[in-house]
Amino acid sequence: MSKQSQRVERDLTMSRGMVEAIAHEMRENDEVFYMGEDVADYGGIFDSTQGLLDEFGYDRIMDVPISETAYLGAAVGAAQEGMRPIAELMFVDFFGVAMDQIYNQMAKNTYMSGGNVSVPMVLTAAVGGTYNDAAQHSQTLYGTFAHVPGIKVVVPSTAYDAKGLMHNAIRDDDPVLYMFHKRLMGIGWMPAPDGPKTPVPEEDYTIPFGSADVKREGEDVTIVTLGLHVHRALEAAEQLADDGVDAEVVDLRSLVPLDTDTIVGSVEKTGRLVVVDEDYRSFGVTGEIVATVADESLAALDAVERVAVPDVPIPYARPLEQEVIPDVDDIAAAVERTQ
Amino acid sequence: MTDGSDRVAVTLEEWPDDADSEEGVVVNWFVREGAAVEASASLCEVQIEKVSLDVYAPVDGTLVEVVKAEDDEFVRGDTLGWLAP
Numbered sequence: 267m268s269k270q271s272q273r274v275e276r277d278l279t280m281s282r283g284m285v286e287a288i289a290h291e292m293r294e295n296d297e298v299f300y301m302g303e304d305v306a307d308y309g310g311i312f313d314s315t316q317g318l319l320d321e322f323g324y325d326r327i328m329d330v331p332i333s334e335t336a337y338l339g340a341a342v343g344a345a346q347e348g349m350r351p352i353a354e355l356m357f358v359d360f361f362g363v364a365m366d367q368i369y370n371q372m373a374k375n376t377y378m379s380g381g382n383v384s385v386p387m388v389l390t391a392a393v394g395g396t397y398n399d400a401a402q403h404s405q406t407l408y409g410t411f412a413h414v415p416g417i418k419v420v421v422p423s424t425a426y427d428a429k430g431l432m433h434n435a436i437r438d439d440d441p442v443l444y445m446f447h448k449r450l451m452g453i454g455w456m457p458a459p460d461g462p463k464t465p466v467p468e469e470d471y472t473i474p475f476g477s478a479d480v481k482r483e484g485e486d487v488t489i490v491t492l493g494l495h496v497h498r499a500l501e502a503a504e505q506l507a508d509d510g511v512d513a514e515v516v517d518l519r520s521l522v523p524l525d526t527d528t529i530v531g532s533v534e535k536t537g538r539l540v541v542v543d544e545d546y547r548s549f550g551v552t553g554e555i556v557a558t559v560a561d562e563s564l565a566a567l568d569a570v571e572r573v574a575v576p577d578v579p580i581p582y583a584r585p586l587e588q589e590v591i592p593d594v595d596d597i598a599a600a601v602e603r604t605q
Numbered sequence: 606m607t608d609g610s611d612r613v614a615v616t617l618e619e620w621p622d623d624a625d626s627e628e629g630v631v632v633n634w635f636v637r638e639g640a641a642v643e644a645s646a647s648l649c650e651v652q653i654e655k656v657s658l659d660v661y662a663p664v665d666g667t668l669v670e671v672v673k674a675e676d677d678e679f680v681r682g683d684t685l686g687w688l689a690p
Contacts, residue, residue: 275636275637275640275641275642276635276642276646277634277635277636277637279635282635316657452632453632454630454632454650454657455655457676463633
């Protein structure tokens with residue numbers, strides 16, 4: 267077989283998909299750099315920057331002291347001056363100490379300056395539980411960030427999506443929060459489900475924000491979800507298929523902007539809506555999606571179910587954490603209730 | 606290394622100097638059986654004492670067999686898979 271005729275085929279983990287996009291953008295644009303805690307020598311505690319230090323060195327892959335206020339503020343300033351920083355919040359749970367930088371500076375400076383500055387930065391953050399890291403290291407907080415105007419919010423569920431969404435995030439002229447679920451990254455000590463490792467093209471490509479992806483087509487019910495729970499919903503859909511229920515699984519991929527058309531179009535087809543979220547139930551993604559569908563197409567809704575974390579802190583104890591985070595059976599049971 | 610046919614063994618080229626253990630675990634395969642790869646492409650990721658290392662294709666070829674699947678343990682020198690040039 268000649269080299270020309272060989273098609274190179276490979277599957278990547280979600281972390282490698284992310285890193286490949288970052289490396290590509292850093293090669294193309296000297297203004298792109300990455301900073302965060304343990305992102306240089308360690309390569310990111312969830313492999314979010316694995317291998318980047320070797321190619322780009324300490325000036326562009328920067329370990330920072332443990333002051334989220336300082337380095338997220340520095341990222342906002344660098345972005346306003348024309349650089350394209352990627353700043354990593356090691357755990358999204360730590361946002362509280364830098365809430366002013368995120369909620370008031372990063373999100374609002376374009377508005378407050380009357381459009382005189384833009385803030386083209388990416389804030390990356392590890393989210394999610396399922397590995398017994400307790401209440402301060404296990405949240406997703408999707409709703410917290412999708413709530414405030416001024417931040418685009420992206421949540422990949424596969425390696426293919428992670429790469430395309432990261433290319434788009436770095437090239438975007440507005441602040442983007444890129445929330446990657448730890449369980450999907452493909453780390454040795456935290457095995458991912460089978461779904462997130464996908465074929466990934468070597469060349470660059472973008473996935474536009476606000477384009478939900480129908481990961482499974484079905485006629486009987488629409489399951490709207492994101493992140494880890496895309497894979498749990500797909501597993502539930504396979505179980506349900508054995509019982510004759512044909513579920514459609516919509517992966518939001520971004521919360522801001524939200525692809526209302528795809529969600530509403532799917533519910534108008536199936537008549538039944540189940541929203542699955544790893545965030546707290548109240549004032550969050552599940553309520554928002556249900557309200558959006560009710561606003562747009564109330565008559566299409568024959569049945570609605572919400573599956574989310576009850577309004578309690580994520581427990582440390584394994585059986586308790588497993589109880590509060592929605593699993594495959596919880597999703598399947600919610601679907602059954604709509605039939 | 607060959608097994609008498611034209612197949613080339615896939616092994617971890619260099620065992621880390623600072624590792625006390627002679628055992629590792631396969632974490633991720635990036636190439637499926639039957640897929641074509643170029644020499645030095647990353648075929649899989651292994652862990653030895655919690656440190657991740659990539660295993661690279663020794664030659665251009667097709668991955669004809671995965672011997673050690675994901676989550677399988679292996680010892681130093683084990684054949685992890687076979688490439689047909």
